[in-house]
Amino acid sequence: MEASLAAARVRSAADGATMNEFACQYALLRFRPFAETGEFANVGVVLLAAEAGFFDFRLLKRYGRIMQFFYPFDREIFVNGRELFKEELQRFASDLRRDALDGARREPNLLLASKRLAELVRSHDGMFYFDQQRFALCDDPATKLDALYDHYCERNFVSREF
Incomplete structure (x- = not known):
């Protein structure tokens, strides 16, 4: 994992990327x-x-598309599962910020943060699960998160011509 982040930085430097890009x-x-x-x-x-x-x-x-695709799956199971997952992610975010990102340190603990994320997304059996980790470089992580969400979840690449 560390090697993948380092490789992304090397490729970025070779491509002339700006120094304020973050490995994500x-x-x-x-x-x-x-x-x-x-x-x-x-x-x-x-x-x-x-x-x-x-x-x-x-x-x-919005989950109407999901319910249509998986008809006749019970909507309440999806909604309740999503809420439980949301609560777990909020707890994870709070713990991660306290232990590795904010806390009482001057710099984030990169190794601890990376290991915690790997543990979160490791393979689990269940209706909700994470795909494998991926890597990207960006200037603004919040904007990148929105772009990834729009592309993969909202499918904003779909047009009438598509």
Whole structure:
């Protein structure tokens, strides 16, 4: 994982990227109610930019498309599961900020933050699970999180021509 972040920085420097870019680790939250079919929908994104002291997440609020796709799945199970996952992510964010990103230190603890994220997104069996970690560089982690969410969850790339 550390090597991947370092490799991203080297590629960035070779491409002439600005020095204020942050290495980001992110993962997509997926919803798969029927493991037998392997079908899933992206319903959220978590993003960590430890050097910037940033961790946040976005979860899908509108779920009509999800319910249509997985018909006749019970809507309440999805809504309750999403709320439980949201609470867990809020707790994780609070602990991560206290222990690795903010706390009483001058600089973020990059290794601890990275390990905590890896533990959060490690493979679990369940209807809600994280896809593998991915990496990106960005100037503004909050803007990058919004862009990833819009692309993978809201599917903003879809047009009439698509």
